[in-house]
Amino acid sequence: MSLPPLREVIARHGLSASKALGQNFLFDEQLLDRIAAIPGDLSDKAVLEVGPGPGGLTRALLRAGARVTAIEMDRRCLPALAELGEAFPGKLRVIEGDALAINHAELMGEPFAIASNLPYNVGTALFTRWLDGEGWPPLWTSLTLMFQQEVAQRIVADPDSGAYGRLAVLAQWRSNARLAMKVHRSAFTPPPKVMSAIVHVTPAAMPEGVSAKRLAQVTEAAFGQRRKMLRQSLKGLPGAVEALEGLGIDPTRRAETLAVADFVALARKLGPR
Structure with a gap:
């Protein structure tokens, strides 16, 4: 499926990254395809994406064969996402709303992977919510998430390191977490002040007798x-x-x-x- 360059789509719709929403756009199609490959084969798999913006990662997920549900609260991005949905009939569902106010398991209704270039201002809150709760294993099968590199390092940190804390314990006590890829700040428009990294998390067995x-x-x-x-x-x-x-x-x-x-x-x- 031949699609116009992302920069062209963004220019045509008059879009710019919103600092208030923690947005930074990725245009590098090869990099986006590499990110979409981290969870493994996505052919006909259900994938949840939070904060797709103009749809850079969404394109890559759709190219990988995924059925994507995208939650976007920035109304400006909806026309660009609608065009993407037309290019991949029946493969993209766009939900306008706040991802923190939505029950993701109910929304998806089947096992699903989560892949997102998370908005920086809600990334940690969403991550802890996906890992929280007594019910385990979760309905999600993997998390492939972009964070500020400092946050990513806290998630995969080992004991006796400055980055080790609550986030590492939460991520590691019943999950496997690894740093999958570092992403240079220059890859984004506008470039953030910090470097980014992608963390990949899969559920593991929950220890018995622990609340x-x-x-x-x-x-x-x-x-x-x-x-x-x-x-x-x-x-x-x-x-x-x-x-x-x-x-x-x-x-x-x-x-x-x-x-x-x-x-x-x-x-x-x-x-x-």
Whole structure:
């Protein structure tokens, strides 16, 4: 399917990236095709995209054979997306609205992959929502998401590193997360002030006997005062310091030195919230 260049589409519709909506447009078709290839074969697979803008990544996903549902709150971009839908009949569904206000599993109604160049201002909120909750495995089969590089590094961080924190534990305790690709700021229009990176996440087995709410409670307390010893940061959580000692974890350690498995064991020891 031959499509006009993205720059031409954007110029014709008078579009410009909205700073308020955290938008940065990608025009490099080869780069977009590489991103769309990260989840694997998308032939006739359902894919959810948040914040498609004028449809750069959407094109690549459609070229890869996906059935795309795109959630876009910027009304200016809807005509360009409508044209794309006409070029791929029956393959693109566009939902106008705020992705944070929509139940994605209900919207999709079948197993689906998520692929997005996430708007910077809502990226972390959406990511934590997709990884949250007691029900597991989720209906989504993979997440292929563009973040600011600093956020991406926090997601895949190892213990004892400056980037390691709540986001790493959330992403890694029942999922596999990897840094799939770095994207230079010059690839975007307008170029953001920071570098970007793509994280790929797939669900893994959920550890038995662990409440997601309890784990969130433990990590919030532990990393809320990350410079303090665990016996200090966890003292407001009844039974936590005793649970540490019962697990053989030195309470004078700091949160960033604990492995994901240690946080899981602590949450299990404390029981359901």
